Amino acid sequence: MSDVQLKCPACGAPINFDVPSGKMKCNFCGATFSVEEVNQFNGISAANQELNAAYQAQKAGSQPPIPPPVPPGQQADPTLPAQTNSEGAPLPPAGVAAPAPQTGWVEPPPIYMDEATGQQMAQFECDSCGGEIIGSPDMVSAKCPWCNNNFVATGQLVRTRVPDRMIPFGMTKEQALAAFKKEASRLKLAPNAFKHASVDDIQGVYIPYWLYDASVSGMAEFECERRKTWSDSDYTYTKHDVYQVSRSGNIAYLDVPVSGTSKVTQDLTESIEPFDYSTSVGFSPAYLTGFMTNKYDVEAEEANPRALARMKRSAKDVLRKSVTGYDNVIMTNSVFEPAFGELEYVFLPVWLMNVDFQGKNYNYAMNGQTGKFVGTFPVSSVKYWGGLIGIATVLAAVVGSVFIPYVMPWILN
Structure with missing residues (x-):
């Protein structure tokens, strides 16, 4: 399953969860829909099943089989092992041209690192504007810095698992x-x-x-x-x-x-x-x-x-x-x-x-x-010490009003 930006069933613009109403609200056309309606429009239920299946397959250590070359007019048999060249790389299917040999240097894809932790950051592409989104390796949802639309990296869940359930936000x-x-x-x-x-x-x-x-x-x-x-x-x-x-x-x-x-x-x-x-x-x-x-x-x-x-x-x-x-x-x-x-x-x-x-x-x-x-x-240190001094002053005044009338006659005599 690819990463998604949920679309409004009415106008196709990005649609977001609205906390006060508990529904999905489009900021472009103002339409509101239930979460179930948006899920159905965007095919989320089937996508969740796909994510769960991918996670279970990875957990079991299995990988999808690579189909072997198929003669024209015939269908592939997924139970057969893939054909490879002398270096162990899979051969392309019949009728598909092999990639051209490399004739020069190729710039490697950029790698973003978190300087504080030394951890490699994840890269995503915004479905709305095509902008690049850089996030932590465990990021699932964020906001695109280019178009400000909300982005959900559901593909991230393949490497862990889809939550069994969740509690939506109830406080704004x-x-x-x-x-x-x-x-x-x-x-x-x-x-x-x-x-x-x-x-x-x-x-x-x-x-x-x-x-x-x-x-x-x-x-x-x-x-x-x-x-x-x-x-x-x-x-x-x-x-x-x-x-x-x-x-x-x-x-x-x-x-x-x-x-x-x-x-x-x-x-x-x-x-x-x-x-x-x-x-x-x-x-x-x-x-x-x-x-x-x-x-x-x-x-x-x-x-x-x-x-x-x-x-x-x-x-x-x-x-x-x-x-x-x-x-x-x-x-x-x-x-x-x-x-x-x-x-x-x-x-x-x-x-x-x-x-x-x-x-x-x-x-x-x-x-x-x-x-x-x-x-x-x-x-506040001023309020703290001021409060202590104030309490001590009050106590001293109370103690003085009680004992001074009894002590003064002895001092005068």
Whole structure:
């Protein structure tokens, strides 16, 4: 399947996903269509099947057979091996002229490198204007820098896999900016200049995630204490009881997410959870238009330990919370065993923001479905120390008003 720019069924212009309506909207003629209608017009369903078939073939290590030369009037037999020349190169089919021998030097195709990482960049051609698009090797969707139309490199998915499902964006860019400004305005210690800082770098991104299903069975042992204190006219008594308590259980987990990209930290991606997976839809390139998308660069096998650690940590919390009625509880031992279930590959919506303030970069993220916002804000040293001095002044005034009337007579005498 070639890379695509989805076309409007009404006028043929590029069409994009419109977050507020949840439909596809043409910016040229103003027509709106459902994602299914655009998929049907652009042949996306068949294309997705083609991508999946290519991925499965590559995963199995198989390659499409090279057809041998066929005499005129006959059909090729794909089960026969390809004929080759003395150097091992396949011969052209009968009736097809062999390529002319090379008579001079040929300029090799350009290779673009990321100077920061030394990684070779990928090259794409825009279907609308023919311009060259340079992106990271795992880029799936972007915006053409020449004509500003949205571009979806669906061919990239052949080398990985088509997502099993995805959650479309439900929050707009304007809502993401409003969430940032609201959070900044309510922080008393944030610098005033930062509250009015311009957020130039904001991007809607579909982040690849792995979703894990499993059930975790286990047991935990706890040392629990109860203390009771009472007094009479002569003594104060304390009764200290120690108990050994055990708990066991089987806990089922559904859709435990682990980020499939190394470009965003796990702490950031986990901070904006949860997502409501009941609203997920089948994958379609239509939802990617207007947003950045990268395929995974963290294999499921690499993400497995993170998923298992999250499940075990949660299972420990469940068993711990079941032990109640004690003054102190310490877990002394625990054993957990997982029963592995299904594994899915999904795209989830996230707004990423970067603010450069006083030479430091501050990163923020917002759940593109629920609007949950996370990030660390700078603290004004003037406001911080001014606040401490103000608190100390108030405390000194309160203490002075209480003790000075009692201390002054002693000083005067």
